[in-house]
Amino acid sequence: MMKKNIVSGLIAVTLLSTGFATSVSAHQAGDFIVRAGAAMVAPNESSQDVAGLGEFKVDDNTQLGLNLGYMLTDNWGIELLAATPFSHDVSLNLGDGNGYTKIAETKHLPPTLVAQYYFGSADSKLRPYIGAGVNFTNFFDNEFTNDLNGALTDLSLSNSWGLAAQVGLDYQINKNWLVNASVWYAQISTDVKFNLGDAPVKIETDIDPWVYMVSVGYTF
Template structure:
């Protein structure tokens, strides 16, 4: 009797439906996305280098499965907001800025079935706005402007589908963001090359159409 029950359990597990991405599927994922900058910059006069803090926002991505294994994804989010500091000078509230980093990825999904790890590579455009100094260092700094960035991006992730439509996802991006930070230092206009190069971490739920 025990042998029959064990055999029945194995057959039931083997016959359980496998929910997999297929060509023509459109996937929407929504979750928390954290941008964690890995920044470096030129020297800001005698004040040292810029530092940029982490920020978490609502992340969105949209994937179209071209084949069962190849997909195209667009990453979007609500605007990320960062504080800029000068740690070497002890300035913890130098500036604030916002940005949007739309990223277009080509993806390859491994295997088949419910669990689908994937990798991706693509291009990023990061648009900065609402830049402002919150500490002008006694009038030394003014007129902050940060240029739009264009760069490459890489990605790893994994989907787990628990029925035909719904899934959970975890993914990580590395994005090449390099920009010029422009401002007035006294009477001089200066431009500081700055690499932000963040890791982006996202946990999300998704729906397949």
Template sequence: MSRFATVAAGLLIAPALLAASVAHAHQAGDVIVRAGAVTVDPREDSSAIEAGGVALGGKATLDSNTQLGLNFAYMLTDSVGIELLAATPFQHDVGISGLGALDGKLGTIKHLPPTLSAIWYPMQSNSAFQPYVGAGVNFTWFFDEELSSSREAGGFDGFRLDNSWGLAGQVGADFMLTENVMLNAQVRYIDISTTGKTSLGGAPIEVDVDVDPWVYMVGLGYKF
């Protein structure tokens, strides 16, 4: 093939490749639905546990949990969108640490952490790899709080956590596999603060907890 023919072929192929690449980009009006495994990993920091207003010491603990995560995004422009994080309910064991004989599992709680964020894609629209950053507000609803049977037998009564409002930030990336299907990975930090309440022998027990989890999600998405 002559040099002219090679150059001509390249000029013909390049627009086709560019068009295919541009087709991967998010555009204003796109609706994006993502689903995958999402893990909430609390990095809790609690106050001293109080009984009847007297600090006993110790702290509250929570374990991590993985559920089905869902994202729904709408692109306002080619680079800016709004996104809602949803999930099936997370369940965590809540425990006591640092109080000797009272240490161990206190009970279980469930929560839903819907988070509404603005997201920004800084890359050129002709890239199949689309990293993004986002920031927004979170509401965490705690429900189905239950004491363990051993705590109930030991004289504990009632158990609840206050709901929480807080800020959230995230980084993530979409990698377009086709014009509509994408791989997605994201990491979030969510500001969650709550007060846990129970009673022992009639004495009210409270502890303030900054849950502040890191939230990790990996999954697939589809663009409509």
């Protein structure tokens, strides 16, 4: 519910604030925009059944988010989202009465490239925007932290390509500095492969996270 409220709020601001303008001039054709802040990846995961124990559970993680934007026109831009590596605990209900138990860890980098449309004019102090594009996710440093007494070995996660979408809001403080809030959604699917005893196992898993970011930006 909280995720839907955040997204709905940003969309409402986007629709209601397109006419807000001041003498501050920003987001013009040819401008570069660099933003840095806190980015939280909140997986909306689902997977095939794992050895009759149910689905994987993947926890949230927050890292330094970085993005670089370029204004093609006063209203159209492109943006690349990057971040320091996200680290996630992977849990499974082992049926021992203790609920979900952490069994593995994985890290990933999810660079995402989107085309954006900024509402309002170049001299608008408040610039809501929407975007759509493509995500690539590279998984690495995959390891079991609980191998069930040696039953689980050789963990790997395949890389992923998928669609991505965003909605965001820039508030221009002065000619160069701004503050930003944005929400992203990315399609991330991976094949989780490991050995269960001597038997190879492949579990199709969708991560499909929401990404929430608050940041400070610089325009030049």
